[in-house]
Amino acid sequence: MNRLLLTLGCGFVSFALTSPANAAEPQAPGMRTIVLVRHGNYEADPAFEEKVGPPLSPIGVAQARLAGAAVRGLPLHFDHLYVSPMQRARNTAAVIAGDFPGRDFEVIDDLAECTPPTRRSEVTKGEKPAELAACKQKLDRVFARLFKPATAGDRADMLVCHGNVIRYLVTRALGVDTSAWLEMSVGHASITTIRIEADGRFKVIAAGDVGHIPPNMRTGTTGDPERSLAIPPLPEAGSNH
Template sequence: MRRLYLARHGAADAFGQLTDDGRRQSALLGERLAAMPIDAVWHSPLSRAAESAGELARHLPGVPVAEAAELVDHVPYVPAPAETPASWAGYFDGFDQAEAASGRALADALVARFATVPGEPASDVHEVLVTHADQIAWLVRHALDAPPPRWLGLNSANTGLTIIEYRAGLPPTMVMFNDLSHLPSGLRWTGFPRDLWP
């Protein structure tokens, strides 16, 4: 079995650096994961994800932390005009075919590297991926075998926890999506537009 613990980075400022709230969110996620048999923490190359991984890893002594290029923030799939909901049409303005192909290649590499059952010798693998909302959405869409455009609209809060399991001979299992129970109410829902906060 491979179990992926997917988390969006903590809250960040306009320059992509973690805020005090983002550091606290990441530390609380680390406290939550401390009881799990984590084998590795992987993070996006972007500083907000790298900082978040460092904060949460302080609660996982001895667990290796490393960068994974496949986790970088990117648009995984640019839908054709007929596949694009009207409310999303402007989001894809300016994407040319080369950019769309590059994003799709990165998304395919992300799935190939992480959304698989471990190879031989067979053993359970537990990995934390600290990444971005679009990459989590793409992995969720893949796990559910949904059409490529369905990554749209699957957002994650900062340090929201999503867990997916991969087992030989079975389809992927969504254990949970965007769980925020490790955060106090004042730190929940960052990463979503303010008008969507409860």
């Protein structure tokens, strides 16, 4: 509350409004850091409802644990944790949550996997134009909601979501043609970091970083072989192999 001070002198009375010494000064806009984690490996299974999708595979769980340790080690305090509604993303967030005890992930439906328009028409020839447009629209909503400077001091948010979602949002941050998103490839449990400066400028710090995952456990990028945590069979006794 402001205080009214009276000053007497030379026959005049002057008035001045002063603020208490401990009044909180409004904070200036700050930098926002957004860390996007792709879900771990999963095995496609048409038996699962498309909107939910299958859970993580064993190697996907291991990848998620490595991602959790990596983001926990970042010099950031995450103000918000968000996750896609799909099962593989929720499984990944559940594993990562072990490194953030007492914290909950907020589900954002617009983070669900989808396919936005791309100039690689041979890839999307089976998609309906209306569905491509709807995907772009919902990802643009995510960008408008989250990818902006912090309103008071520096902030950081984590999003656990999907490859198409992450690649599209990177193109938005770069300010390039969003139909080029398919020219990137981000691995399972990879970490992408985007910074929004206080003045609104974007900086892509890392895209699809998998340095926290051993090479023989990396999956999800173009050219990666299939991998498994299953124990391979031993050669029979007496075999020369």
